[in-house]
Amino acid sequence: MKFAYSTDIGKRAANEDSLYVPQTEYAKPLFLVADGMGGHKAGAIASRLAAETVADYIQNYDSFDLETMVKVASAYANAQVYKKAMSNKALAGMGTTLSFVYIDGNRYVAANVGDSRIYHFNGTTLTQITKDHSYVAALLLAGEITAEEANSHPNRNLITRAIGIQPKEQADVFENEWRVDDILLLCTDGLCRGLTDDEIKHVLKTTYDLDAACEQLIHMARRNGASDNITLILVKNEGEQQND
Amino acid sequence: MIEAGTIIKDKYEIDEMLGVGGMANVYRAHDLNTNTVVAIKVLKDEYRNNAEFKLRFEREARAGLTLSHRNIVKPLDYGDFEGAKYIVFEYIDGYTLKDLIKQSAPLQPKTAINIIQQVLFALEHAHEKGIIHRDIKPQNVMITSDGIVKLADFGIARVSAASTKTFGGSNIMGSVHYISPEQVRGDEVTEKSDLYSVGIMLYEMLTGTVPFDSDNQISVAVKHLNTPIKPPMEINPKLSTALNDVILKATVKNPKFRYDSVADLRYDLERALREPTGEFARLNIPIEETQYKASKVNKGVKNVAIILSAVLAFCIVLFIIVSVTYNAKHLFVPNLIGKSYNEAVEIVGDDFKLLIVNSEESNEYPSGSIISQQPSWKTRALAGSTIEVTLSLDSEMTIVPDLFGMSLLEASNALSNAGLLIEKVIYNAESQIADGKVCDQSPQINEQVKRNSKVTIYISGTPEETADMPVVMNKDFTTAISTLNSFGFTNIRVRYTTTGNGKEGHVTYQNISGGLNIDKSTLIELEVYGNRIGAYAVDKAFNLSIAEKDTPVLITVKMSEGYEVVVFESKLPSGTQVASFTAYSDVEGVFDCIVYVNGVEQKKEQITFKRSQ
Numbered sequence: 001m002k003f004a005y006s007t008d009i010g011k012r013a014a015n016e017d018s019l020y021v022p023q024t025e026y027a028k029p030l031f032l033v034a035d036g037m038g039g040h041k042a043g044a045i046a047s048r049l050a051a052e053t054v055a056d057y058i059q060n061y062d063s064f065d066l067e068t069m070v071k072v073a074s075a076y077a078n079a080q081v082y083k084k085a086m087s088n089k090a091l092a093g094m095g096t097t098l099s100f101v102y103i104d105g106n107r108y109v110a111a112n113v114g115d116s117r118i119y120h121f122n123g124t125t126l127t128q129i130t131k132d133h134s135y136v137a138a139l140l141l142a143g144e145i146t147a148e149e150a151n152s153h154p155n156r157n158l159i160t161r162a163i164g165i166q167p168k169e170q171a172d173v174f175e176n177e178w179r180v181d182d183i184l185l186l187c188t189d190g191l192c193r194g195l196t197d198d199e200i201k202h203v204l205k206t207t208y209d210l211d212a213a214c215e216q217l218i219h220m221a222r223r224n225g226a227s228d229n230i231t232l233i234l235v236k237n238e239g240e241q242q243n244d
Numbered sequence: 245m246i247e248a249g250t251i252i253k254d255k256y257e258i259d260e261m262l263g264v265g266g267m268a269n270v271y272r273a274h275d276l277n278t279n280t281v282v283a284i285k286v287l288k289d290e291y292r293n294n295a296e297f298k299l300r301f302e303r304e305a306r307a308g309l310t311l312s313h314r315n316i317v318k319p320l321d322y323g324d325f326e327g328a329k330y331i332v333f334e335y336i337d338g339y340t341l342k343d344l345i346k347q348s349a350p351l352q353p354k355t356a357i358n359i360i361q362q363v364l365f366a367l368e369h370a371h372e373k374g375i376i377h378r379d380i381k382p383q384n385v386m387i388t389s390d391g392i393v394k395l396a397d398f399g400i401a402r403v404s405a406a407s408t409k410t411f412g413g414s415n416i417m418g419s420v421h422y423i424s425p426e427q428v429r430g431d432e433v434t435e436k437s438d439l440y441s442v443g444i445m446l447y448e449m450l451t452g453t454v455p456f457d458s459d460n461q462i463s464v465a466v467k468h469l470n471t472p473i474k475p476p477m478e479i480n481p482k483l484s485t486a487l488n489d490v491i492l493k494a495t496v497k498n499p500k501f502r503y504d505s506v507a508d509l510r511y512d513l514e515r516a517l518r519e520p521t522g523e524f525a526r527l528n529i530p531i532e533e534t535q536y537k538a539s540k541v542n543k544g545v546k547n548v549a550i551i552l553s554a555v556l557a558f559c560i561v562l563f564i565i566v567s568v569t570y571n572a573k574h575l576f577v578p579n580l581i582g583k584s585y586n587e588a589v590e591i592v593g594d595d596f597k598l599l600i601v602n603s604e605e606s607n608e609y610p611s612g613s614i615i616s617q618q619p620s621w622k623t624r625a626l627a628g629s630t631i632e633v634t635l636s637l638d639s640e641m642t643i644v645p646d647l648f649g650m651s652l653l654e655a656s657n658a659l660s661n662a663g664l665l666i667e668k669v670i671y672n673a674e675s676q677i678a679d680g681k682v683c684d685q686s687p688q689i690n691e692q693v694k695r696n697s698k699v700t701i702y703i704s705g706t707p708e709e710t711a712d713m714p715v716v717m718n719k720d721f722t723t724a725i726s727t728l729n730s731f732g733f734t735n736i737r738v739r740y741t742t743t744g745n746g747k748e749g750h751v752t753y754q755n756i757s758g759g760l761n762i763d764k765s766t767l768i769e770l771e772v773y774g775n776r777i778g779a780y781a782v783d784k785a786f787n788l789s790i791a792e793k794d795t796p797v798l799i800t801v802k803m804s805e806g807y808e809v810v811v812f813e814s815k816l817p818s819g820t821q822v823a824s825f826t827a828y829s830d831v832e833g834v835f836d837c838i839v840y841v842n843g844v845e846q847k848k849e850q851i852t853f854k855r856s857q
Contacts, residue, residue, distance in 0.1 A: 011616075035409065037408065037409040037410060037411065043409075089289060092288075092289035092290050092292070093288075093289060093290025093291070093411070095411055097409075115409075135412060135462060135465075136430075138462040138465075138466065139428070139429070139462075139465075139466065142466040142469070142470065143470075144428070144429060144466060144469045144470065145429055145430070149429070149430065152430075152619060152620060152623045153429075153430035154430045155412070155430060156430075157408060157409045157410060158410060158411075158412035159409060159410070159411055159412065160411075160412060160461075160462065162411045165411045189409075225620065227616065
């Protein structure tokens with residue numbers, strides 16, 4: 001598989017997003033984005049800690065039960081961030097979203113807490129795999145507001161589940177197959193709130209180079225007025241077998 | 245958690261913690277000066293680091309200061325304690341409506357209506373001042389031991405609409421059981437939103453249950469939007485039909501069909517007591533039309549227009565256009581990005597209000613133009629509502645901040661942060677707002693002016709004998725003196741020093757800490773870095789008879805701006821001594837020279853500064 005990633009601070013004072021991609025060819029195929037919250041760099045600390053905890057846990061994990069692996073990794077990340085938030089007044093209330101995917105040949109296991117997203121593009125259809133844990137997502141689901149209204153709702157930044165806020169939390173898990181040439185897009189909400197599904201599809205359809213696609217997506221979101229931190233990862237299925 | 249005995253702002257001493265709310269911890273404290281008991285709400289740790297949250301919190305706290313009514317818990321003061329924002333309120337000895345409901349609901353109609361009427365009096369006062377409560381719930385309604393109802397926590401719920409990501413439990417959203425459908429949807433909040441919440445409270449008081457409940461906060465919120473309300477009469481058959489109708493009218497989902505104002509609801513409640521079988525409050529509209537789904541209403545209008553035939557269509561379309569625009573109070577927000585502030589004012593005209601919330605230097609946009617707006621272009625907002633904008637500003641200009649409701653010290657700091665100076669302070673004894681707070685300013689908020697321009701501040705009440713000592717450390721000398729003068733301090737003594745490090749002409753020491761509330765006649769001593777060698781000089785000598793050895797002698801020159809500069813300071817031995825010195829000045833002229841022996845003024849002579857060589 002091939003991948004590309006990018007992170008951009010936008011007009012914010014700090015970049016509180018973190019991401020993880022495999023660093024070497026022996027690293028496990030884990031891709032992760034996290035959007036931190038809490039003032040004065042606490043957000044960056046929370047997202048970084050969650051990302052590292054999940055990466056370490058998965059790197060050292062030894063069984064084939066991927067669903068359990070992913071659940072435990074997220075629960076462990078929650079415990080670590082929660083502990084750290086409790087230990088320091090300056091970090092009180094800090095937390096982070098967490099969206100990650102583990103590739104296993106022709107299938108993948110995805111996990112999510114919060115309102116960062118994972119999409120699956122199969123050449124024609126773009127599907128959001130994860131479910132947002134946000135106030136506006138619940139209103140949207142109930143049919144009370146439109147997606148556009150969700151993007152301008154005064155409480156659009158209210159998330160209902162996060163890593164590091166409650167003593168115990170665990171991610172939602174999703175499993176799927178993916179075929180050659182399918183693309184997975186992981187992104188923090190700075191991107192998906194700034195683009196329509198059609199705009200994302202258009203870029204993924206017409207730009208073959210993943211790095212260029214990343215930049216193009218960010219550029220379009222910014223042009224649409226998005227000013228938040230944006231982090232995204234694109235992973236493409238090239239048909240190779242996963243090495244284990 | 246703040247310990248008992250802690251002192252806040254040198255004014256309030258914490259006695260004990262009273263409880264924990266959604267966003268704040270509440271303490272009982274007493275005012276050290278007057279000994280009155282107060283309640284202090286301190287924002288919880290989770291919110292101390294959210295800058296935007298804190299800014300909005302402060303704006304709402306200041307708006308609350310304009311409220312003065314026997315049925316409103318009076319906010320007295322607000323501030324920042326070690327990073328945590330707090331508001332000081334009058335202390336209410338009593339219990340909450342929530343306690344009463346838990347204990348005795350369903351209540352007798354007369355009791356319930358009496359309590360609600362007092363809540364409505366409070367709301368009427370606030371709505372007149374343009375303040376919408378937004379978070380009415382039984383926990384916010386206090387009842388004193390005398391039976392007087394007091395409404396608390398105005399406007400705080402607006403603080404939570406932040407653009408930074410936050411985790412939301414019930415604390416942030418306000419209590420979902422009483423929240424209006426328009427607040428759930430994120431549409432414009434009006435006075436009618438408060439009426440809805442009052443309606444739900446009345447429902448609970450008279451039936452013992454809330455109309456919409458679930459184990460999931462969000463489900464409760466959504467129910468306000470899509471679940472029809474069960475008439476309270478079906479739960480408590482003893483309720484009169486009139487009262488039942490009033491509650492239903494107050495809780496209609498579509499604000500258009502609700503009571504128009506507090507006064508209308510109040511009137512009908514009274515009437516319901518007198519005419520229990522009256523049908524004056526009955527809603528004679530089919531249920532579907534009272535639903536609140538903004539987008540669906542528009543679609544319905546479009547479909548009707550298409551279906552009708554050509555001949556009729558013209559007349560009907562005209563009719564629809566007229567009635568839709570007549571009723572529509574939602575307007576499209578214009579695009580203000582890139583426009584100058586003045587252009588934007590023209591563009592919004594009477595449709596919206598503009599408020600500058602931030603300014604930044606920008607490479608893309610010329611100075612004075614708008615770089616972001618909230619709400620954004622292409623959304624709709626209620627006519628008359630406020631569009632918040634961020635301006636790009638070059639470093640020479642600055643924006644006059646909003647000082648309303650601040651104390652003189654806070655206003656001085658706010659102006660200082662904006663790069664502005666105080667011209668003068670004028671007291672206005674007629675002003676209705678709390679004493680000692682800013683009631684007016686010139687120039688007005690949002691004006692773009694050059695840095696170091698001067699602002700005149702109007703303060704409510706009469707000048708007191710005491711004032712808060714400002715911070716003048718590191719300020720240049722002229723600014724320091726004028727700030728101290730404007731606070732009412734004119735007994736100032738200045739020493740020039742060249743020891744250590746410092747910025748030429750800037751204050752390196754002040755004898756009284758900033759923030760302390762002291763008598764205006766207190767002697768303020770400053771040290772300024774520099775050697776005071778000026779273009780004009782005078783040589784002077786005094787013959788003094790000193791009684792004891794080591795008597796301190798201080799000689800100063802009183803300069804025209806109301807301060808004295810120390811020109812000679814020494815301990816002299818006993819006997820007839822000569823104190824001689826050379827004094828310098830930047831201005832020519834005649835000034836008083838004062839000799840203090842042992843701290844007491846002994847001589848005063850005029851000296852003349854002439855050009856030195």
